[in-house]
Amino acid sequence: MNEKLVLEKIKNSENAAFAFLEQLVNLDSADDAKGGIADVCHSIGDFAAALGFCVEYITTPDQPTQVLCHRPNAGKKKVMFIGHADTVFPKGTVAKRPFKIVGDKAYGPGVADMKGGLVTALFTIKGLLEAGWDESEFTFLICGDEELSHPHTNAVENFKKYALGQDVCFCMEPGRENGAVVTGRKGAARPLIKVKGIASHAGTAPEKGISANLELAYKIIELHKLNNKTTGTTFNVGVMKGGFMANIISDYAECEIDIRVKTIAEAEKAIKDVQRIVETSYVPGTSSTVEANKISFMPFETTPQVKSLYNLMKKEAKLLGQEELKETYSGGCSDVAWTAMVGTTSLCACGPKGFGAHTEEEYFYTASLVERMQLLAMTIMHLQQI
Ligand SMILES: [Zn+2]
Numbered sequence: 364m365n366e367k368l369v370l371e372k373i374k375n376s377e378n379a380a381f382a383f384l385e386q387l388v389n390l391d392s393a394d395d396a397k398g399g400i401a402d403v404c405h406s407i408g409d410f411a412a413a414l415g416f417c418v419e420y421i422t423t424p425d426q427p428t429q430v431l432c433h434r435p436n437a438g439k440k441k442v443m444f445i446g447h448a449d450t451v452f453p454k455g456t457v458a459k460r461p462f463k464i465v466g467d468k469a470y471g472p473g474v475a476d477m478k479g480g481l482v483t484a485l486f487t488i489k490g491l492l493e494a495g496w497d498e499s500e501f502t503f504l505i506c507g508d509e510e511l512s513h514p515h516t517n518a519v520e521n522f523k524k525y526a527l528g529q530d531v532c533f534c535m536e537p538g539r540e541n542g543a544v545v546t547g548r549k550g551a552a553r554p555l556i557k558v559k560g561i562a563s564h565a566g567t568a569p570e571k572g573i574s575a576n577l578e579l580a581y582k583i584i585e586l587h588k589l590n591n592k593t594t595g596t597t598f599n600v601g602v603m604k605g606g607f608m609a610n611i612i613s614d615y616a617e618c619e620i621d622i623r624v625k626t627i628a629e630a631e632k633a634i635k636d637v638q639r640i641v642e643t644s645y646v647p648g649t650s651s652t653v654e655a656n657k658i659s660f661m662p663f664e665t666t667p668q669v670k671s672l673y674n675l676m677k678k679e680a681k682l683l684g685q686e687e688l689k690e691t692y693s694g695g696c697s698d699v700a701w702t703a704m705v706g707t708t709s710l711c712a713c714g715p716k717g718f719g720a721h722t723e724e725e726y727f728y729t730a731s732l733v734e735r736m737q738l739l740a741m742t743i744m745h746l747q748q749i
Pocket residue numbers: 447476477509536537
């Protein structure tokens with residue numbers, strides 16, 4: 364197989380890739396613009412169909428569209444790409460600051476997170492196929508509600524379902540500003556604890572009251588004791604509320620906790636610890652319940668398989684004369700959690716190298732679009748090495 368031809372095809376597609384990117388970026392596609400999310404999915408679906416993919420739109424009325432593009436090739440390495448069509452920028456953002464290239468950077472809402480990544484995946488596949496590469500089976504699954512952690516759709520189930528049995532998965536979140544890919548991510552949970560006490564006038568009948576606020580204060584101290592530098596597990600009570608007047612003993616208090624863990628074992632331990640603290644009454648007479656005491660994002664563990672895929676990619680970057688491909692660990696979550704969870708060797712942040720996701724300054728380095736496509740193509744062509 365002529366690797367040079369693949370690299371050339373990709374290089375020659377640069378203008379077309381930026382034109383397609385401009386089209387995607389200039390579609391508002393936040394949660395308040397579900398039509399825009401559908402338009403992004405359909406643009407990608409049409410593109411993939413022209414490359415011989417079977418394209419399926421996964422829809423529920425009034426909810427963000429998902430698109431599944433699949434190009435069967437029995438017996439060949441199964442390569443999956445995943446991404447999201449939604450951005451965090453509300454309707455009207457495109458009118459204010461549409462796609463633009465200034466100097467060596469591309470700007471616009473969602474340009475790095477992650478429309479640049481979506482275009483990278485598509486044009487990597489296009490370059491490979493146009494050069495005659497026939498040794499991969501490709502799957503590309505894009506959801507429409509990643510930025511809100513999938514409140515509207517069955518995207519999580521789909522990521523798990525379609526990742527099962529794949530050889531590798533590339534999550535197209537933006538590469539870090541130094542080009543690093545992400546080889547591990549923390550998992551997260553966000554339980555809500557509710558405490559009940561007994562209200563009473565703080566001046567005339569303080570002995571009749573039982574303070575939910577005091578109970579919550581004890582619980583918060585216990586929760587913060589669970590922070591563990593060795594394991595990397597973090598607990599943060601980011602929101603607390605309780606009572607409504609200074610002269611009334613509070614009969615209700617609640618707090619919302621952000622928990623981050625590096626391993627599934629730590630996740631299970633954290634859930635049990637929260638349950639124990641909920642069931643303990645530090646102030647006799649109070650009672651407590653907990654909601655959402657479960658992992659909302661599984662940790663993406665840095666397994667030996669993840670390391671070997673990263674090492675292959677690093678080697679290919681060197682052979683291409685690119686800067687050294689770095690790896691990084693992130694406390695933030697992404698959908699790579701689900702593909703890794705079902706045992707598929709995954710890497711995250713495979714999109715062009717960018718910065719400022721979720722801000723007006725968001726950009727990526729234009730040169731990194733072709734670089735990433737060439738790097739992914741070469742990695743895909745040498746998957747038999749891992
Ligand atoms: Zn993203």
